[in-house]
Amino acid sequence: MELRGVRRRAALEDALRSAIRGGRLAAGVRLPSSRVLATELGVARNTVADAYGQLVAEGWLEARQGSGTRVAVHGVETVVPGSAAVGAAGGSVRFDLSPGVPTLAGFPRSGWNAAARRAMTDAADECFGYPDPRGHPGLRRALVEYLARVRGVRAAPEQIIICSGFRQGLALLADVLRRAGTDRVAVESHGVVIHHDVLRANGISTCPVPVDEYGARTDELGDCGAALLTPAHQFPLGVALSPERRNAAIGWARERSAWLLEDDYDGEFRYDRRPIGALQALAPDRVVYLGTASKSLAPAVGLGWIVAPAALVEELVEAKRRADGFTGVLEQLTLEQFLRSGGYDRHVRRCRLRYQQRREQLLAAMADTGATVTGIAAGLHAMVGLLDLPASEEPRLRHRAAAMGLRIRTLTEFTAQPDPAASAAVVVGYSRPSDSALAPALDLLARTLR
Known part of the structure; x- marks a missing residue:
């Protein structure tokens, strides 16, 4: 929501009326607190409080003690515009709790801009030519130190x-x-299905390995030549690979001369203790470490990194040369500067605090739904399980949420072999919504699950 001009209270009132009329704010949806919305919009808290008060007086909103401010159930009939995004049930998608994306509104624009200006000022002329396929040397040195x-x-x-x-x-x-x-790579039974598609598109078949409360069943890696694992925070189940299974996986790789591919997608975000260290540290000669800026910064940054054992480096460089030659250098220069200036560390600390607070909001919102919340010790998502509901009911849950304007993803969407005996679960990406959208999104999720 963007407020223009000096009459900010009037502009906010007009924007809220328009959102209610157009169906973007449905009847019964809880609005963010005046403090949260004021912070996001960059206005005084009184401006938001006065706007809420005016719309309550006009009948657009209703305020109840202990329940916050909500869109009035008896308000003006809404019309969903034809250009709105359409959900699975044909309704307008107003809120999205899909996992896999950080809070885009939290991207450190000013810090990134400052790093880009400094990087452009300091860059040698040679930086603008065709670079080493490995990547810019300065960024690689900075990543070695940071990682x-x-x-x-x-x-x-x-x-x-x-x-x-x-x-x-x-x-x-x-x-x-x-x-x-x-020609065969072991993959966790639950994960990002498109990653399995990437392997198969390159002529490699995938062998699902069960995952339990201790992580992937490393005793079932079998005779594959490699294994793709998420040791620090399994996606989407949220468990960490136990110390015993970490050692077992390394023993398997050494015995078979196989490779462990470590997807460390959100390893920087842990809330109950210090982050669990990378598996790569235990066996640098058998573990290929893969990291990315997509979760810590934003997918649009378009940067990731492979830390390869020496035996694979030259082959990977040649593969990169064949694929596209090199990755954008200007982004690399900016990320190097952002790392060295301390901006990246400060941003991760802010995000860690923000996501920890969001995790608490999720727990509070689910308190009276009968659902269990797991996988919350780390990362940007959690598992909300419904023990009394079979997994076969998950499509109905998605349909019900979509009818209220909420997009959700359920557990069966993250496995190629759904278990018919399993309970239903929602994989909640609490990092995705803006600060002002999180409360109403969680409110709709609770209504979906009740």
């Missing part, structure tokens, strides 16, 4: 290949593994 300090990764700059994100990194690895004779 060692924060994730315990052990590597030299020569072992890092900069790519356009995790998906390209995985595709490059699949290319190299296939050329070396590997």
